Structures are given as structure tokens and as C-alpha cells.
Amino acid sequence: MSTAKKLRRPSEGGYARGDETRHRIIEAAVELFGEHGFEAASTRDIAARAGVNAPALQYYFENKEGVYRACVEALADDAWRTFEPAIEHARKVLGENVDTPTLIDAFIRLQETLADAAFAKASKPGRRLFMAREQAGHEPESATQILASRVREPINEVSAALVARISGRPADDPITLIRSFSLHGQLVIFHVAHRSTLTVLGWKSIDAEKAKLLKSIVREQTRTLLELWSRERDGGLAAGSPGTHEAQD
Known part of the structure; x- marks a missing residue:
């Protein structure tokens, strides 16, 4: 299993926004993995619950x-x-x-x-x-x-x-x-x-x-x-x- 990507910092002020987005994705993923299990939880559902688009998960974490x-x-x-x-x-x-x-x-x-x-x-x-x-x-x-x-x-x-x-x-x-x-x-x-x-x-x-x-x-x-x-x-x-x-x- 590959390790999670390090968060990219595109610009000054992006630190807080990036950390907040990453945190929201993790919180949403914990809930969905808990409710449905690793296999059944989809990256699309995780992104939707976190309020981000699906490519954001790949940007921060590469894959499920x-x-x-x-x-x-x-x-x-x-x-x-x-x-x-x-x-x-x-x-x-x-x-x-x-x-x-x-x-x-x-x-x-x-x-x-x-x-x-x-x-x-x-x-x-x-x-x-x-x-x-x-x-x-x-x-x-x-x-x-x-x-x-x-x-x-x-x-x-x-x-x-x-x-x-x-x-x-x-x-x-x-x-x-x-x-x-x-x-x-x-x-x-x-x-x-x-x-x-x-x-x-x-x-x-x-x-x-x-x-x-x-x-x-x-x-x-x-x-x-x-x-x-x-x-x-x-x-x-x-x-x-x-x-x-x-x-x-």
C-alpha cells in the first residue's frame, strides 16, 4: 500500500485551506469507512460527504x-x-x-x-x-x-x-x-x-x-x-x- 501523499502548498494562505480540506476528507472518510467498511466505501461518496470534488482525494492521498x-x-x-x-x-x-x-x-x-x-x-x-x-x-x-x-x-x-x-x-x-x-x-x-x-x-x-x-x-x-x-x-x-x-x- 502506498503512503499518503504529502500535502502540496500552492501559495501563501494555502496552508490553512489545504489542511482544512485534508482534515474534512479524513473526517468524512472515517465516518464512511466505519459505516460501510473499506471495500464498500467509495471515493466518490467520501468526496461528496467532505464537500470536495473527487479529484481532490487523488491530489491529497493518491487513492482510496x-x-x-x-x-x-x-x-x-x-x-x-x-x-x-x-x-x-x-x-x-x-x-x-x-x-x-x-x-x-x-x-x-x-x-x-x-x-x-x-x-x-x-x-x-x-x-x-x-x-x-x-x-x-x-x-x-x-x-x-x-x-x-x-x-x-x-x-x-x-x-x-x-x-x-x-x-x-x-x-x-x-x-x-x-x-x-x-x-x-x-x-x-x-x-x-x-x-x-x-x-x-x-x-x-x-x-x-x-x-x-x-x-x-x-x-x-x-x-x-x-x-x-x-x-x-x-x-x-x-x-x-x-x-x-x-x-x-
Whole structure:
């Protein structure tokens, strides 16, 4: 897949106009790729929704693959701006000799940042559907590669490292990784099964008050589990598999 063309700047004053046009095309493309998928979304429809003529897409992005890649790059940029402070804080904490409560707080800070991003995305159906299609493996592989290297891998790395320190297990231990994924997975259901969760809860949407409630519950559950695993570590149970102590009773 060819990379997106760099924006051409025809004249002074063209910078702002060019950036605005490119941004409009990307926003329209994210919505249409989310609604219809990469194969079904047409460049003509993207141009129409963006309010530009079809040749403008070729001017800025060469082809539909270039538009798609630009969408992924833009989403990755937005995600990194959101997650970077929490990730860097976690890295700082991991590099110091801190106590368990500080490690737990760092994990929860990252988790709540993820929650805020998920709830914000819920108000933008196009973005939510775009990411859901990518996660389902239905879209070009380049999306997964970009998002993995720039966003998901850093999040997963620090999350596993924090759980490892808290629980006393290696960061690459399958139990550590499953625990880390499971803790973050408490929020995923509200993203990938958005309509179903709202129906079960009897909600029309997740407003600020409901988001606060969800975050509070997830925070409490996460803290309870992390504190439990830290007590198992201190009690010398970390080296065994979960449930080992029950089997010995």
C-alpha cells in the first residue's frame, strides 16, 4: 500500500485551506469507512460527504488506500495525544522503587484514560465503527500495524509491567497478560457492544453522569483485584497458578 501523499502548498494562505480540506476528507472518510467498511466505501461518496470534488482525494492521498492510511494515522495521532501522559507516568513509576499503592494508582490512571477515550468515541459513531471493523480484522492490515506499534503496544507493555510488579509474576507470564487484558476488558464491552449494553441498562446514551458511575465501578473492581494479587504476592502464592491455594485446602 502506498503512503499518503504529502500535502502540496500552492501559495501563501494555502496552508490553512489545504489542511482544512485534508482534515474534512479524513473526517468524512472515517465516518464512511466505519459505516460501510473499506471495500464498500467509495471515493466518490467520501468526496461528496467532505464537500470536495473527487479529484481532490487523488491530489491529497493518491487513492482510496492512501485515504484509509491517512485516517488510521490521524486516529493514532489523536490516541497517542490522549494516552501519552498516562503511559509516561506509568513508565516513570516503573523506573522507581515505589510502593504497591502507587503502582495500582498508575494502572488505574491509565485505565481511566482509556475509559474517557472510549466514552468520547461513543459520541462519534463513525470512529467507534471504524475501530470496531479494524478490531474484527475486516479492514486492511496496515491499520492494525500502525495502531499496534504506535498505541496498543505501549499501552499493553506498561499495563503488563504494572500488573507484573503488583502480582510478583513476570511481565510475559500468560497469567499476567490475561489479567491485564481482563482488567481493561471491563470497558471494552461498552465500546464494541455499545447498543446491547445500553439496551440492557435501559440507557439511551452514556452521558457524563453515567460515565462517572461506570468508571467508579470499574475502578473499584480493578483496585480490589490488584490488591488481592499483591497480597498473594506477599503471601508467596504468586509463583503458583491461580487457585493453587484452594486446591491445597
